[in-house]
Amino acid sequence: xxxxxxxxxxxxxxxxxxxxxxxxxxxxxxxxxxxxxxxxxxxxxxxxxxxxxxxxxxxxxxxxxxxxxxxxxxxxxxxxxxxxxxxxxxxxxxxxxxxxxxxxxxxxxxxxxxxxxxxxxxxxxxxxxxxxxxxxxxxxxxxxxxxxxxxxxxxxxxxxxxxxxxxxxxxxxxxxxxxxxxxxxxxxxxxxxxxxxxxxxxxxxxxxxxxxxxxxxxxxxxxxxxxxxxxxxxxxxxxxxxxxxxxxxxxxxxxxxxxxxxxxxxxxxxxxxxxxxxxxxxxxxxxxxxxxxxxxxxxxxxxxxxxxxxxxxxxxxxxxxxxxxxxxxxxxxxxxxxxxxxxxxxxxxxxxxxxxxxxxxxxxxxxxxxxxxxxxxxxxxxxxxxxxxxxxxxxxxxxxxxxxxxxxxxxxxxxxxxxxxxxxxxxxxxxxxxxxxxxxxxxxxxxxxxxxxxxxxxxxxxxxxxxxxxxxxxxxxxxxxxxxxxxxxxxxxxxxxxxxxxxxxxxxxxxxxxxxxxxxxxxxxxxxxxxxxxxxxx
Amino acid sequence: xxxxxxxxxxxxxxxxxxxxxxxxxxxxxxxxxxxxxxxxxxxxxxxxxxxxxxxxxxxxxxxxxxxxxxxxxxxxxxxxxxxxxxxxxxxxxxxxxxxxxxxxxxxxxxxxxxxxxxxxxxxxxxxxxxxxxxxxxxxxxxxxxxxxxxxxxxxxxxxxxxxxxxxxxxxxxxxxxxxxxxxxxxxxxxxxxxxxxxxxxxxxxxxxxxxxxxxxxxxxxxxxxxxxxxxxxxxxxxxxxxxxxxxxxxxxxxxxxxxxxxxxxxxxxxxxxxxxxxxxxxxxxxxxxxxxxxxxxxxxxxxxxxxxxxxxxxxxxxxxxxxxxxxxxxxxxxxxxxxxxxxxxxxxxxx
Numbered sequence: 034x035x036x037x038x039x040x041x042x043x044x045x046x047x048x049x050x051x052x053x054x055x056x057x058x059x060x061x062x063x064x065x066x067x068x069x070x071x072x073x074x075x076x077x078x079x080x081x082x083x084x085x086x087x088x089x090x091x092x093x094x095x096x097x098x099x100x101x102x103x104x105x106x107x108x109x110x111x112x113x114x115x116x117x118x119x120x121x122x123x124x125x126x127x128x129x130x131x132x133x134x135x136x137x138x139x140x141x142x143x144x145x146x147x148x149x150x151x152x153x154x155x156x157x158x159x160x161x162x163x164x165x166x167x168x169x170x171x172x173x174x175x176x177x178x179x180x181x182x183x184x185x186x187x188x189x190x191x192x193x194x195x196x197x198x199x200x201x202x203x204x205x206x207x208x209x210x211x212x213x214x215x216x217x218x219x220x221x222x223x224x225x226x227x228x229x230x231x232x233x234x235x236x237x238x239x240x241x242x243x244x245x246x247x248x249x250x251x252x253x254x255x256x257x258x259x260x261x262x263x264x265x266x267x268x269x270x271x272x273x274x275x276x277x278x279x280x281x282x283x284x285x286x287x288x289x290x291x292x293x294x295x296x297x298x299x300x301x302x303x304x305x306x307x308x309x310x311x312x313x314x315x316x317x318x319x320x321x322x323x324x325x326x327x328x329x330x331x332x333x334x335x336x337x338x339x340x341x342x343x344x345x346x347x348x349x350x351x352x353x354x355x356x357x358x359x360x361x362x363x364x365x366x367x368x369x370x371x372x373x374x375x376x377x378x379x380x381x382x383x384x385x386x387x388x389x390x391x392x393x394x395x396x397x398x399x400x401x402x403x404x405x406x407x408x409x410x411x412x413x414x415x416x417x418x419x420x421x422x423x424x425x426x427x428x429x430x431x432x433x434x435x436x437x438x439x440x441x442x443x444x445x446x447x448x449x450x451x452x453x454x455x456x457x458x459x460x461x462x463x464x465x466x467x468x469x470x471x472x473x474x475x476x477x478x479x480x481x482x483x484x485x486x487x488x489x490x491x492x493x494x495x496x497x498x499x500x501x502x503x504x505x506x507x508x509x510x511x512x513x514x515x516x517x518x519x520x521x522x523x524x525x526x527x528x529x530x531x532x533x534x535x536x537x538x539x540x541x542x543x544x545x546x547x548x549x550x551x552x553x554x555x556x557x558x559x560x561x562x563x564x565x566x567x568x569x570x571x
Numbered sequence: 572x573x574x575x576x577x578x579x580x581x582x583x584x585x586x587x588x589x590x591x592x593x594x595x596x597x598x599x600x601x602x603x604x605x606x607x608x609x610x611x612x613x614x615x616x617x618x619x620x621x622x623x624x625x626x627x628x629x630x631x632x633x634x635x636x637x638x639x640x641x642x643x644x645x646x647x648x649x650x651x652x653x654x655x656x657x658x659x660x661x662x663x664x665x666x667x668x669x670x671x672x673x674x675x676x677x678x679x680x681x682x683x684x685x686x687x688x689x690x691x692x693x694x695x696x697x698x699x700x701x702x703x704x705x706x707x708x709x710x711x712x713x714x715x716x717x718x719x720x721x722x723x724x725x726x727x728x729x730x731x732x733x734x735x736x737x738x739x740x741x742x743x744x745x746x747x748x749x750x751x752x753x754x755x756x757x758x759x760x761x762x763x764x765x766x767x768x769x770x771x772x773x774x775x776x777x778x779x780x781x782x783x784x785x786x787x788x789x790x791x792x793x794x795x796x797x798x799x800x801x802x803x804x805x806x807x808x809x810x811x812x813x814x815x816x817x818x819x820x821x822x823x824x825x826x827x828x829x830x831x832x833x834x835x836x837x838x839x840x841x842x843x844x845x846x847x848x849x850x851x852x853x854x855x856x857x858x859x860x861x862x863x864x865x866x867x868x869x870x871x872x873x874x875x876x877x878x879x880x881x882x883x884x885x886x887x888x889x890x891x892x893x894x895x896x897x898x899x900x901x902x903x904x905x906x907x908x909x910x911x912x913x914x915x916x917x918x919x920x921x922x
Contacts, residue, residue, distance in 0.1 A: 268907075351826075
């Protein structure tokens with residue numbers, strides 16, 4: 034979010050899912066839509082069927098990599114070098130859009146100077162991508178009438194995640210591929226309401242609608258509406274919270290709907306932080322690994338048991354509608370928060386989520402025109418600045434960025450925080466599989482579990498042969514932080530020297546071995562690169 | 572080429588853009604032509620011959636779903652000859668179809684059954700060999716019963732054109748024609764990813780979603796937004812006796828149309844997992860005990876107030892959730908800022 038917000042003034046998918054079948058050129062980097070966003074994957078296949086060209090940058094031979102016109106099999110964590118290499122070739126060949134750069138952006142000269150340092154042969158040495166392939170990709174993307182970039186956590190879950198995103202923004206601005214249909218820079222959100230949780234100001238430095246906490250008039254607006262002071266000191270980010278808890282500065286945590294012990298990197302550190310607290314409250318559907326550490330666990334109702342809205346990856350605010358009564362004694366999260374506030378002397382007397390949305394609309398300019406009746410048929414894509422506004426299918430129309438001019442950011446390549454060495458010679462990268470969702474479906478969704486019951490560690494055949502690992506054999510993967518076990522899947526979908534795992538299965542808690550290093554701006558963990566060793570473990 | 576052309580259907584004129592089919596033109600006039608192999612979001616195929624119409628200058632009866640409207644064309648959609656031909660088509664389909672509607676998941680929700688009722692097909696005069704196949708149900712998601720297949724090809728087209736996986740296709744010829752994965756294998760083990768979009772397109776019980784197959788007819792359907800990835804597919808929760816028994820999709824959803832993935836269509840059973848928490852838990856002497864909401868909320872309020880008084884508001888932090896609604900995320904950050912008095916609020920998906 035921070036990367037795109039810096040470059041474009043708005044941290045969201047610039048374009049719409051409905052445009053994908055009409056795309057002419059798609060550049061998919063660090064994303065695996067057929068498994069992680071399957072319906073977007075289907076729309077991309079529709080585009081391919083209609084003749085779209087596809088560039089994929091991925092260390093793994095994913096379905097889209099196999100279908101791509103150009104597949105850039107880069108070493109994990111070398112995205113910035115790859116993108117700078119593309120910038121270099123585009124500028125060398127004058128494929129860039131001078132008019133767009135001059136009228137709509139600022140900072141191009143500095144980026145051009147950095148890009149000049151990344152000729153294709155140097156980029157090949159860093160990324161492992163052959164220079165001719167890089168040239169093909171640059172030409173395909175830059176000379177297209179319009180081209181769209183899609184990325185997900187393969188870009189952001191790095192210590193250089195923000196740099197990666199800003200590099201992609203540079204690429205789009207360089208070629209004028211922003212502010213029109215079937216183009217843009219499109220982060221595909223991994224969870225149903227990531228966009229909404231960010232939009233709603235569940236962030237330590239932003240109030241709802243990305244209104245800056247540091248601006249006094251913003252704080253004053255909320256203080257007036259809420260009849261309570263809004264503190265001006267930015268709060269802890271998520272990794273900061275666990276550090277502060279270990280230090281003893283943080284005494285209590287309230288965790289709604291998350292399971293950081295399983296889902297956050299370096300699980301041992303997270304657990305240590307939570308165990309250091311005086312008081313932990315979890316509000317969840319299940320007794321999660323995190324909830325087991327709590328002093329009080331409050332049973333929450335599922336999405337099927339309550340009304341509300343989710344905001345999708347394409348900024349579409351859509352209705353969630355109650356289908357059944359809350360299970361057992363569970364209650365919707367919003368009701369629990371209201372009850373708790375009342376007991377702390379601050380009555381929150383909303384009769385329904387619709388009334389909460391009315392307050393959100395009144396205080397949040399990008400949601401100003403949102404109301405439940407307007408969402409009934411197809412939702413609305415923000416910004417929706419007024420009650421008569423139809424919503425916004427693509428952002429920054431005609432290159433008019435939310436922040437005025439688009440900001441080019443010169444970015445230098447930096448290697449990942451932890452790279453393979455003699456003791457831990459393999460690079461582990463992680464992601465999702467089609468049949469599971471984060472840490473929430475295994476065992477609880479019986480059909481998905483029956484079909485895909487356990488973790489499989491992807492290992493290249495050459496490595497497997499050297500390690501004496503047969504397909505399906507029990508293996509152990511260890512990093513400096515821990516050791517987990519699962520069956521090996523011998524496949525050339527991963528390159529030699531790289532192993533790949535998901536993180537869906539409690540019996541194989543992959544995040545006990547992933548790196549706790551994080552991006553310097555967003556503090557997003559580097560789930561995508563760490564050094565491990567692997568061995569047969571019968 | 573003119574940008575509109577005018578034709579006459581059942582004595583009424585209608586103007587349409589070139590390339591419009593007679594079926595679409597008739598629907599503009601509110602004239603109902605029955606269909607079976609047609610779906611508005613798929614390429615017309617003209618396979619089933621249920622939508623037969625008469626048009627001056629067109630020999631015999633023509634399939635309205637593939638007949639292009641032409642300037643000056645005169646079309647009739649409901650003559651005795653048309654009604655007889657349509658009924659015969661349906662009668663022939665029924666002659667090669669199991670007569671066990673009561674045992675079928677799609678009973679009372681079946682397009683073949685409805686067509687037979689609409690067209691007055693009450694008895695089947697043809698007696699002969701019927702196709703016999705074993706159902707393919709060796710997977711947790713989809714039951715495929717080729718005996719109930721009417722060879723409309725909607726599943727084949729949806730798999731080719733919408734999901735674009737090309738798993739289902741025609742096998743054999745004539746009486747032996749059927750729809751199968753490559754090499755006539757079971758779905759499990761084929762390239763199928765169990766999106767179930769074919770199920771949403773099937774007019775009969777030939778392709779059925781297992782959860783619904785097992786549950787019986789739902790009491791109601793509630794349109795909502797999928798709780799898994801960020802695409803935001805809309806679908807209908809099928810509810811029976813206060814339980815979510817399955818998920819269905821149709822072409823009216825803004826983002827996804829009838830497309831869903833295996834998680835959205837078949838993974839919602841987690842809602843009724845026996846592991847769901849049903850009462851607040853408080854840890855006493857290292858073990859959780861169930862308690863009342865009143866006691867649990869009272870305890871949380873007292874501890875938070877105590878910690879705030881002793882260590883200040885910044886000693887308290889909250890994690891909100893990308894799994895919860897906008898309204899709940901808004902409320903939790905408001906709670907932390909306005910009630911507790913700190914900006915210590917974050918969530919795990921802040922990239």
